[in-house]
Amino acid sequence: MDLRTFLAQSPDLADAACVDGFAAHWAPMRLSRGAHANHQGQPERNEYIVLNGYLASSICDQDGKEVCVGFYVGPCVVTPNIARTREGVSLVSIAATTDASLVRIETDLLTELMVSAQSIRNWGNTVMRDTLAEKAEREWCLAALGGAERLTWFREAFPGYETKFAHSLIASFLGITPVTLSRLRARDKNK
DSSP: OOHHHHHHTSGGGOOHHHHHHHHTTOEEEEEOTTOEEEOTTSBOOEEEEEEESEEEEEEEOTTSOEEEEEEEESSEEOOOGGGTEETTEESSEEEESSOEEEEEEEHHHHHHHHHHOHHHHHHHHHHHHHHHHHHHHHHHHHHHOOHHHHHHHHHHHSTTHHHHSOHHHHHHHHTSOHHHHHHHHHHHHHO
16 A cells, blocks of 8 residues: 555545655655564654565563564554653564555654644544554453453454465564463364
8 A cells, every 4th residue: 555545545645745745755665575674672753654565573581581562464553652661762562574665754843743733633643542442452352351361353454464474473572482472372272
């Protein structure tokens, strides 16, 4: 999908001139499978939209253990910078799990555009609201559900992602081991 078509789908950006002007500020970006849009611990000043392809975000602890915290299937907006950075430094790494086409814009420029145009401000606020709702739902899932129920929740919240992402990433995202995920999937097949 191209950026203009993606932006035009938003009810907040219904005006064609606004969509064209807004789209002109985004720069194209290509990632090969395994390449990173950004790295945890490095400066990060961009916002991203995935137009095509799949990406996953993760956090790595001091012992090198990686935990998946997000999935992106284009076309979609990546979690806003404010929710994945602290003082301009990335809290997550975002890597392409397939070849991917993205666009990016500097966060400060997007903020300026949001201040100057109500429709872009509304678009940005909708993105943030949707992101917060998704993160709250995942937190609830991890706190309140057992392994089987987490998998059921995942399938409902992210239909088709089981075929798009490595099961190790999905297990990590759900806070279970890959072996547990494999057993749960096998049990479902035997029903």
